[in-house]
Amino acid sequence: MKLLQSFTECESTKFINWKDPLPVGKIIISGATGSGIFMADGTSVVDEDGNIDAPVTSTNLTLSGTLAVTGASTMTGAVTMASTLDVTGAVGITGITTLGGAIDVSTLATTVTDEDAQAGTVSIAELLGGVVTQNSKTGASTLTFPTGTAISAGITTLAVGDSFDVFYYNRGDQTVTLTGDTGSTITGNATVATHLSVLLKFVNTGTNTWNVYTLVSA
Numbered sequence: 251m252k253l254l255q256s257f258t259e260c261e262s263t264k265f266i267n268w269k270d271p272l273p274v275g276k277i278i279i280s281g282a283t284g285s286g287i288f289m290a291d292g293t294s295v296v297d298e299d300g301n302i303d304a305p306v307t308s309t310n311l312t313l314s315g316t317l318a319v320t321g322a323s324t325m326t327g328a329v330t331m332a333s334t335l336d337v338t339g340a341v342g343i344t345g346i347t348t349l350g351g352a353i354d355v356s357t358l359a360t361t362v363t364d365e366d367a368q369a370g371t372v373s374i375a376e377l378l379g380g381v382v383t384q385n386s387k388t389g390a391s392t393l394t395f396p397t398g399t400a401i402s403a404g405i406t407t408l409a410v411g412d413s414f415d416v417f418y419y420n421r422g423d424q425t426v427t428l429t430g431d432t433g434s435t436i437t438g439n440a441t442v443a444t445h446l447s448v449l450l451k452f453v454n455t456g457t458n459t460w461n462v463y464t465l466v467s468a
Contacts, residue, residue: 362382364421371394373400386421387422390425392427398434401433422444424444425442426442428441446467
């Protein structure tokens with residue numbers, strides 16, 4: 251089978267347009283819709299005359315080195331990774347994914363929200379920032395979470411069992427009581443003494459309903 255030389259031929263036949271030797275640990279795919287996959291362990295699939303040894307398929311992928319992906323990538327089906335995966339850009343994975351090696355993703359942004367009030371109220375956007383502090387003062391203080399409806403509205407592709415974590419620190423001189431609103435229920439210790447912190451885990455339990463599990467520091 252002769253090596254294809256044109257982009258059109260690559261698209262129509264799903265073969266790769268390859269003119270140079272395949273580097274170890276690399277995959278070269280030509281064409282926006284091309285599905286060419288090479289064995290990337292250093293084994294050549296093109297002989298010295300430019301002939302492709304076998305049809306290129308999208309069902310066999312073997313990597314002996316690091317796979318670096320730049321840009322949006324979508325994987326459909328079971329994916330098994332036993333080495334390092336470096337990803338820049340959005341990655342959508344549909345199906346069972348097994349990761350046996352290190353995963354290097356962009357650092358997650360954290361936004362610190364400070365409630366400088368005896369009675370504080372936080373929004374879902376502030377919760378998703380990851381860190382909430384409060385300057386409790388004057389007397390017994392409270393921190394009220396959004397309704398379950400508001401929490402659900404602030405999260406995309408939500409399913410039962412989905413969760414997120416928030417770190418809370420009472421930096422003031424009064425005890426704070428954590429309070430849920432309609433559809434958000436505190437589960438565990440809701441009292442946070444002065445200069446103590448809490449790990450909050452918000453878990454979706456149904457349509458517009460959330461349990462907020464608390465782990466208060468000693």
